Amino acid sequence: MYALVDCNNFFVSCERAFQPSLEGRPVVVLSNNDGCVVARSNESKALGIPMGTPYFKVKHLVDAGKLEVRSSNYTLYGDLSARVMSLLAEVAPKLEVYSIDEAFMNMDGIDPGELIPLCAGLIVKIRRWTGIPVSIGIAETKTLGKVANHFAKKYKGYHGVCVIDTPGKMEKALSLTPIGDVWGIGWRGAPKLEAAGVKTALDFVRQPEEWVRNRMGITGVRTWNELQGRRMVEEEKIEKRKSICTSRSFAETISDLDELTLRVSDFAGKCAEKLRKEGTAAGTVGVFIHTNRFRKDLSQYFPEASIRLEVPSSSSRDIIGTALQALRMGYRPGYEYKRAGVIVSDIVDASSIQQTIFGFDLSSRERDDRISKVMDQVNTSGKNVLRLGTQRPGHYADGIRREFCSKLFTTSWAELLEVR
DNA sequence: TCTGGGGTCCTAGGACCC
DNA sequence: TCTGGGGTCCTAGGACCC
Numbered sequence: 001m002y003a004l005v006d007c008n009n010f011f012v013s014c015e016r017a018f019q020p021s022l023e024g025r026p027v028v029v030l031s032n033n034d035g036c037v038v039a040r041s042n043e044s045k046a047l048g049i050p051m052g053t054p055y056f057k058v059k060h061l062v063d064a065g066k067l068e069v070r071s072s073n074y075t076l077y078g079d080l081s082a083r084v085m086s087l088l089a090e091v092a093p094k095l096e097v098y099s100i101d102e103a104f105m106n107m108d109g110i111d112p113g114e115l116i117p118l119c120a121g122l123i124v125k126i127r128r129w130t131g132i133p134v135s136i137g138i139a140e141t142k143t144l145g146k147v148a149n150h151f152a153k154k155y156k157g158y159h160g161v162c163v164i165d166t167p168g169k170m171e172k173a174l175s176l177t178p179i180g181d182v183w184g185i186g187w188r189g190a191p192k193l194e195a196a197g198v199k200t201a202l203d204f205v206r207q208p209e210e211w212v213r214n215r216m217g218i219t220g221v222r223t224w225n226e227l228q229g230r231r232m233v234e235e236e237k238i239e240k241r242k243s244i245c246t247s248r249s250f251a252e253t254i255s256d257l258d259e260l261t262l263r264v265s266d267f268a269g270k271c272a273e274k275l276r277k278e279g280t281a282a283g284t285v286g287v288f289i290h291t292n293r294f295r296k297d298l299s300q301y302f303p304e305a306s307i308r309l310e311v312p313s314s315s316s317r318d319i320i321g322t323a324l325q326a327l328r329m330g331y332r333p334g335y336e337y338k339r340a341g342v343i344v345s346d347i348v349d350a351s352s353i354q355q356t357i358f359g360f361d362l363s364s365r366e367r368d369d370r371i372s373k374v375m376d377q378v379n380t381s382g383k384n385v386l387r388l389g390t391q392r393p394g395h396y397a398d399g400i401r402r403e404f405c406s407k408l409f410t411t412s413w414a415e416l417l418e419v420r
Numbered sequence: 421t422c423t424g425g426g427g428t429c430c431t432a433g434g435a436c437c438c
Numbered sequence: 439t440c441t442g443g444g445g446t447c448c449t450a451g452g453a454c455c456c
Binding site: 030031032033034035036038052053054055056057059072099217218219241242243244245246247248249292293294339341343 | 421422423424425426427428429430431
């Protein structure tokens with residue numbers, strides 16, 4: 001069986017773990033730049049605030065004292081996530097961390113009778129040790145585990161654990177699951193299915209396989225099988241990432257190429273850092289810049305350009321230099337850019353590069369790699385203390401709004417002392 | 421006035437080859 | 439005037455996830 005562990009309202013729960021006054025109150029956490037709502041407490045869901053609501057639409061509730069708001073604090077969330085995952089790893093034969101707030105535990109080999117008490121105990125322990133409430137859904141496949149998790153969250157009677165382990169429970173659960181809530185269907189696919197009379201997950205699995213294949217292709221057939229207890233979603237892949245992206249919206253728009261150069265340099269430098277941290281190198285560097293798509297009154301422009309490197313690299317000099325070339329290819333003056341990003345792809349293991357290159361002078365590359373290494377050793381604070389001439393001083397994410405940010409409760413002694 | 425960021429996989433169509 | 443058929447690989451864009 002799979003046990004899907006999902007942290008309840010994760011970002012909000014992280015804020016609450018260190019700010020008990022938020023308990024029981026409507027709380028939302030905002031995206032970067034304080035843009036829109038990305039996490040809601042049950043109380044704020046009850047207020048009818050949809051996911052993704054721009055902040056300015058709920059500001060009146062905050063001003064009236066009816067809603068608490070926090071800027072997102074990913075350092076804090078990442079740290080608490082690691083703590084939760086380490087507790088899961090202690091009991092799961094195999095753990096697959098799926099996202100910052102979710103993990104699949106492969107429970108194959110554990111006595112089925114033990115599953116519920118084990119998971120119930122885990123929920124209590126995680127709450128006590130980290131402050132984070134979690135729910136667990138148990139079933140034969142990951143997609144059914146998602147369904148079970150839904151019920152564990154929704155109905156108090158389950159005390160956080162729901163199991164789907166018989167055909168009867170399966171049919172009951174599927175009949176109560178709207179088709180749009182199924183993992184892998186998505187909000188675009190749901191209306192089409194509903195129009196064809198498929199309103200619930202049970203309606204869906206009762207369609208013939210060919211019907212599903214014709215409408216939704218191979219991915220639809222996978223979901224169709226998974227919902228019936230046949231495993232189709234692959235076991236964990238421990239592979240390295242295939243692409244890495246660093247992008248941000250700006251607090252204000254930018255038209256000037258020199259200013260964009262500073263920002264794109266920082267994003268590219270961050271990508272290079274991430275590559276080195278994973279022990280990989282990228283063969284392609286891409287850059288995009290976007291105008292503000294919500295401003296219908298302004299002219300829009302979404303250029304992107306990518307450049308293939310002669311030899312994959314993770315050196316800041318290479319990645320930043322190439323990103324700036326790509327930026328100049330796409331940039332046109334006269335537009336108000338609101339967002340920019342760097343994507344590195346065609347990623348390979350850094351160790352595989354050395355042997356494969358002929359006729360390429362590796363001596364300058366080796367020198368660059370040594371420079372990058374020193375930069376990493378010095379820049380442990382996340383600040384660009386050591387940087388290339390095109391990068392800005394300070395932190396790469398400086399200049400974005402974080403008006404309601406909580407303290408770094410878990411990661412900085414200075415901050416912790418300040419709280420005390 | 422104000423609207424996030426980072427990933428993966430699949431597919432259709434073009435380029436290219438014989 | 440008449441102009442094949444079949445395969446692979448790559449890429450861009452769409453859909454989905456959290």
